[in-house]
Amino acid sequence: MNGGRWTVIDSPLGLPQGFIGFCTTGLLGTQRVAQKPLNHRGKLGGETFSALGTRYSLMPVRRIAIIGAGPIGLEAALCAAQAGFDVRVFDRGSIAQNVRDWGHVRLFSPFEMNSSERGREAVRRGPHRAAMPTEGDYVTGREFVERYLFPLSRTPELAGRIHEQAEVFAISRSRHLKGDLIGDPARGHDPFQMLVRTAQGSDEAVQADVVLDCSGTYPHHNWLGAGGIPCVGELACTSRIDYGLPDIIKAERPRFTGKTTLVVGGGYSAASAIVELAAVAAANPATHILWVTRSDQSPPLSRFENDPLTERDRLAARANDLVIAGQQAIKHGHPESCPVKFLPGRVVCAIEYQPQLNKFLVVLDAVAAPLSGAAPRVAQTTEQLIVDNMIANVGYRPDRSLYEELQVHECYATQGPIRLAAALLGERTSADCLSQSSHGASALTNPEPGFFILGAKSYGRDSRFLMRVGLEQVRDVFALLRPETG
Ligand SMILES: Cc1cc2nc3c(=O)[nH]c(=O)nc-3n(C[C@H](O)[C@H](O)[C@H](O)COP(=O)(O)OP(=O)(O)OC[C@H]3O[C@@H](n4cnc5c(N)ncnc54)[C@H](O)[C@@H]3O)c2cc1C
Numbered sequence: 001m002n003g004g005r006w007t008v009i010d011s012p013l014g015l016p017q018g019f020i021g022f023c024t025t026g027l028l029g030t031q032r033v034a035q036k037p038l039n040h041r042g043k044l045g046g047e048t049f050s051a052l053g054t055r056y057s058l059m060p061v062r063r064i065a066i067i068g069a070g071p072i073g074l075e076a077a078l079c080a081a082q083a084g085f086d087v088r089v090f091d092r093g094s095i096a097q098n099v100r101d102w103g104h105v106r107l108f109s110p111f112e113m114n115s116s117e118r119g120r121e122a123v124r125r126g127p128h129r130a131a132m133p134t135e136g137d138y139v140t141g142r143e144f145v146e147r148y149l150f151p152l153s154r155t156p157e158l159a160g161r162i163h164e165q166a167e168v169f170a171i172s173r174s175r176h177l178k179g180d181l182i183g184d185p186a187r188g189h190d191p192f193q194m195l196v197r198t199a200q201g202s203d204e205a206v207q208a209d210v211v212l213d214c215s216g217t218y219p220h221h222n223w224l225g226a227g228g229i230p231c232v233g234e235l236a237c238t239s240r241i242d243y244g245l246p247d248i249i250k251a252e253r254p255r256f257t258g259k260t261t262l263v264v265g266g267g268y269s270a271a272s273a274i275v276e277l278a279a280v281a282a283a284n285p286a287t288h289i290l291w292v293t294r295s296d297q298s299p300p301l302s303r304f305e306n307d308p309l310t311e312r313d314r315l316a317a318r319a320n321d322l323v324i325a326g327q328q329a330i331k332h333g334h335p336e337s338c339p340v341k342f343l344p345g346r347v348v349c350a351i352e353y354q355p356q357l358n359k360f361l362v363v364l365d366a367v368a369a370p371l372s373g374a375a376p377r378v379a380q381t382t383e384q385l386i387v388d389n390m391i392a393n394v395g396y397r398p399d400r401s402l403y404e405e406l407q408v409h410e411c412y413a414t415q416g417p418i419r420l421a422a423a424l425l426g427e428r429t430s431a432d433c434l435s436q437s438s439h440g441a442s443a444l445t446n447p448e449p450g451f452f453i454l455g456a457k458s459y460g461r462d463s464r465f466l467m468r469v470g471l472e473q474v475r476d477v478f479a480l481l482r483p484e485t486g
Contacts, residue, residue, distance in 0.1 A: 061084055061085055061086045061483045061484065062085055062086070062209040062210055062481070062482075062483055062484070063085070063086045063087075063088070063191075063207065063208045063209050063210070064076075064080045064085045064086070064087045064088075064208060064209070064210045064211075064212065064481075065087075065088055065089075065090065065168075065192065065194060065206060065208035065210070065211050065212070066080070066087065066088070066089040066090070066211075066212045066214055067090055067168045067171075067194075067211070067212070067213045067214060067215045067402065068089075068090075068091055068213070068214040068215040068216060068455070069089050069090075069091035069095050069096060069097075069149075069153060069162055069164070070091075070096050070097075070098055070099060070149075070214060070215075070216050070455065070456075071096065071099065071114065071115075071144075071149060071455070071467050071470065071471075072214045072454050072455030072456070072467070072470035072471070072473070072474060073089055073091070073212070073214035073215075073454075073455065074089070074095075074096070074119070074149055074152050074153060074158070075116055075118070075119055075470070075471055075474045076212050076214060076454060076474045076477070076478075077089045077158055077161060077162070078118060078119060078122055078152065078155070078157055078158060079118065079474050079475070079478045080478070081157040081158060081161065082118070082157060083478060083481070083483055084483040085210075085481070085483045087161055088161055088162075088163065088206070088208075089158075089161055089162040089163065090163050090166040090167070090168050090194075090196055090206075091162070091163070091164050091165075091166065092165070092166065092167035092168070093164070093165065094164050094165070095145065095149055095150050095153045095162070095164065096144075096145045096149040096150070098216045098218035098219065099141045099144060099145050099149065100141065100142065100145055101218065101219070101244065102141050102218070102244060102245045103140060103141040103142030103145065104140060104141070104142065104245075104247040104249070104250060104251070105140060105141050105245055105272060106138055106139070106140045106141075106311065107138060107139060107140070107141065107144060107311070108138070108268070108309050108311040108312035108315065109138075109309060109311075109312075109466060109467065109468065110135065110136050110137065110138055111133040111134065111135055111136070111137045111138075111139060111144075111148070112135035112136065113466070113467065113468045114144065114148075114467045114468070115148055115471075116471045116474075116475075119148070119152055120132065120148075122152060122155045122157055123148060123151045123152055123155065125155065125156075126151055126152075126154060126155035126156065127151075127154060128150070128151030128154060129151070131146070131147040131151070132147055132148060132151065133147050133148065138311050163196075163198070163199075164199065165198075165199035166196050166197065166198050166199060167196065167197045168194050168195070168196050168215070168402060169194075169195045169196070169197060169203075169402075170194070170195050170401070170402060170404070170405065171192055171193070171194045171195075171211055171213075171402055171403050171405065171406060171451075172192070172193050172405035172406065173187060173190045173191070173192060173193065173405075173406070174190050174191045174192070174193045174207060175190050176190050177405070178404075178405045178406065178407060182407065182447075183407065183447045185449050187407070187448065187449055188449030188450050191207045191208060191209055192207065192208045192209070192210075192211045192450070192451070193205055193206070193207055194206045194207075194208065194211070209450060210450040210451075210452075210481060211450065211451050211452070212452050212454055212477070213402060213403065213451070213452070213453045213454070213457060214454050214455040214457070214470075215399065215402065215455075215457055216455060216456045216457055217396035217397060217398050217399075217456050217457055217459075217460075217461075218244070218396055218456070219244075219396075220396055220397050220398065220399050221243035221244070221392065221394065221395070221396055221397075222394045222395040222396065222397055222461070223394070224241075224264060224347075224348045224351070224392050224394060225347075225348070225349070226347040226348075226349065226365065231347075231348050231349050231350055231351060232349065232350040232351070233350050233351040233352050233353075234348075234351055236353065237351050237352075237353045237360065237390075240353055240360075240390070241351075241390045241391075241392050242389065242390065242391045242392065243392050243393075243394075245269055245272060245273065245393070246273075246391065248273065248276035248277055248279075248280060249276050249279060249280070253280060255389065256277060256280050256287065256389060257280055257283075257284045257287060258284050258286040258287055259287060259288075259388035259389055260287075260288040260289075260290065260386075260387045260388050260389075261273075261277055261287075261288070261289055261290070261387060261388065261389040261390070261391060262290045262291075262292065262360070262362060262385060262387040262389070262390050262391070263277070263289065263290070263291050263292070263391045263393065264292045264293075264348060264390070264391070264392050264393065264394060265293065265391075265392065265393030265394045265395070266293035266294065266295050266297070266300045266301075267393060267395070267463060268301075268312065268315060268316070269393035270291070270293075270319075270391075270393040271300075271301055271315050271316060271318075271319035272315060273391050273393060274289060274291055274319050274322060274340060275315060275318050275319055275322070277289045277339070277340075278322050278339055278340060281339035282339075285336070285339070287339055288339055288341070289339050289340045289341070290341050290343060290385060290387065291323065291340060291341070291342050291343065292343045292344075292346050292347075292348065292364060293342075293343075293344045293345070293346070294345070294346070294347055295344065295345065296344045296345030297344065298323065298327075298342065298344050299319075299320035299321075299323040299324055299342075300319070300320065300323060300342070300344065301315075301316035301317075301319055301320050302316075303316050303317065303320075322338070322339075322340040323340060323342040325337075325338040325340070326338040326339075326340040326341055326342055327342065343364065343383075345366060346364045346365065346366050346383070347364065347365050348362060348363070348364060348365075349363050349364065349365040349382070350362070350363040351363070351390070357386075358388070359386050359387060359388055360385075360386070360387050360388075360389075360390055361384060361385075361386055362384070362385045362386075362387060362390070363382055363383070363384055364382065364383045364384075364385065365382055366381050366382070366383065395461060395463055396456075396461070396463075397415060397460070397461050398415055398416070398453075398457045398460050398461070400415060403448075403451065403453075406448040406451055407446075407447040407448045408446050408447070408448055408451065408453075409446050409447050410446075410460070411425070411460060413425065413461075414459070414460035414461045414462050415460040415461055416453070416457075416458055416459050416460025416461070416462060417444065417446045417453050417458060417460075418446065419439075419442065419443045419444070419445065419446065420439055420443040420444060420458055420459075421460060421462070423439040423443050424439075424459065424462055424464070438469055438472030438473045438475075438476050440476055441476040441477055441479055441480045444458065444473060444476065444477055445480075452477050454470060454473045454474060454477065455470040455473070456470065458470075458473065
């Protein structure tokens, strides 16, 4: 049995119609009992059952499959379970694997923005309540997992519903091809079928009526090349380049101490790397940092007036100060006094790893990209650098191969679902992610009925996503969904 709702049909004991016992295990009321108006629609579900004169009927519930047990997938799972859906979550790693992978980084948004009242309440009722952060805490990614996301995954609502080390490879309709019933809501009558590789290494077909893709973007990095494709030599060096955020201060410190590291990128991830490398350099002056940005803005980080995200502003200010200090040091003829050398308005055009030296030869092109539609400036120079490490913080992109067989209408610029992408592109004047909020349920729908892309992945390549927005998206989508079939 896939699960269902035991509904009271009539009761001489006076049990009111509308008491519903939700059941996934076959035992009445093992999961949850909630008061809801009874929806007869002239026919109740197939199975009926009598006890002490009261008649019950089992109405099938809709099956929701959630891809990804990150902050947004878990929130969606909680919402689904509480609303009475038959929900299963699949994560290819452990709970919140992507957050774990950058776990040493401190979040710039306070805990209350990264969690919902619903989630905090569930954790308070669960077995791991003691360690939960307070609302104003700025925790690291690891603490966020250990003190909130993992406890959330172990609440009674979610027990038994999350499958770890279970990677979803692809999603389709059970019987219809991508080109069938184009844009027709009738596709919604055909359940989804997902191919899942289990922890044991076997493949399983999983069916669902609704699929929420909350699989994030983190491991799917962008490339260094000027136009977004790999630059010459990059593919051969991929495994040696840090595309994420290495733990520079602790676990991987020896790799960076006394070495020259090239950081590429102009966002907060690059700023984090610069600040951490500067801390290493403060203890070991033989440590050098080269910072390349595509934009020629100097100092590189934009700051927002009275930024309420104080941790974010602190990071931006510190990274900008290091750039300014480096520029001053060069200007006054003592470059050794600051470890950071800033190289704005450049792109990487070639990389070669030199095994005999265990170093990279990196070729930079000083042509700035035509960011505002102007013609590109004529190349003046190319520069060559020899570095020990390369950190490429050039952003992430969604893995769209998962839903290749579905009718998803995506934006040709950001690769996010089109309605949301259009709303976000319309707001491009603000680079501040804090100005974002959910754009409502209709922005999250697309031609494939019952398929939603939520969380960081819903923004495609747009980096302005905040967990707070994802939590709002979950609320919006569940306002559209009803547990009953039909
Ligand atoms: C360094 C860093 C710092 C950040 N700081 C902040 C911050 O302070 N505040 C903020 O609001 N946001 C921050 N963000 C953005 C942050 O990533 C997201 O807000 C958040 O993690 C997105 O949550 P998510 O659930 O959408 O996706 P993710 O956290 O990326 O979770 C996706 C999950 O899906 C799983 N998965 C992926 N593919 C599959 C598959 N095929 N099958 C099964 N499972 C799969 C992954 O293992 C992962 O567990 C930060 C991001 C980074 C990289």
